[in-house]
Amino acid sequence: MATVRKGNIPALVVVDVQVGVMQQAWEAQRVIGNIARAVERARAQAxxxxxxxxSNEELPLGSAQWQWVPQLGPAGGETLVHKQYNSSFEQTSLDAELAALGATxxxxAGAQSNWCIRATAYGALDRGYDLTLVDDAHTTESMELGGGATIQAEAVVRELNVAMRWLQYPGVSNGTxxxxxxDFHRPCSSS
Structure with a gap:
């Protein structure tokens, strides 16, 4: 079992809102606007x-595809974490950065719902963090399964929102x- 983190110190984690990730994402402009709203609210509340x-072969470091979407990006002094795997925790400095902040x-928020957002959410819960998924501030692309079957992006987003409301881990709160x-200062409870 993961160590349950005491207290309630929040941090907003924005994942992969990059040109190459968002260009084909479902309702990208609406989601980018909602991410911007969450960022503004976080900054206003300190x-x-x-x-x-x-970064990977499709998002080469420093390329146009790798850049943040024009509407979003770190402000001076905000932490930047680089990753190469789906989970924002794997072989990155994220856990250390959160520990330095005392975050619990x-x-x-971010992209893509079925890959990096899901992996990061589970990684956070596995490490004992309380988690709130911003349910209207993550997106993905539709997923071709082969044989003519497709999972529509909207269904992927909705499924992850449901999973984050119903999932239960001992000693932590999660929801959307x-x-x-x-409410950055109050973790969600599972529904």
Whole structure:
């Protein structure tokens, strides 16, 4: 069992809101707007914002595809974490950055819902963090399964929102909230 983190110190973690990730994402402009709203609210409440940026063969470090979308990006002094795996925790400095802040509650937004957001959410819960998924501030692309079957992006987003409301881990709280309503200082309870 993961160590349960005492207290309630929040951090907003924004994952992979990059040009190459968002260009084909479902309702990208609406989601980017909601992420921007969550970032503004976090900054206004002096909640740390941590930016996670992915690189791989499709998103080469420094390329146009790798850059943040024009509407979003770290402000001076905000933490930037680089990653190469789906989970923002794997072989990155994220856990150390959160520990330095004393963070116990992660508020999560970004892309892609079925890959990096899901892996980061489970990684946070596995490590004993309380988690709030911003349910209108994450997105993905539709997923071709082969044989003519496709999972639509909207269904992927909705499924993850449901999972984060119903999932239970011992000693931690998790749930969802809308960008306009997220309470950084109170972790969500599972429904």
């Amino acid at each position: 909640v740390p914002v941590i930016w996670v940026q992915h 509650h992660i508020v999560l 909230a809308r960008a306009a309503d997220v």
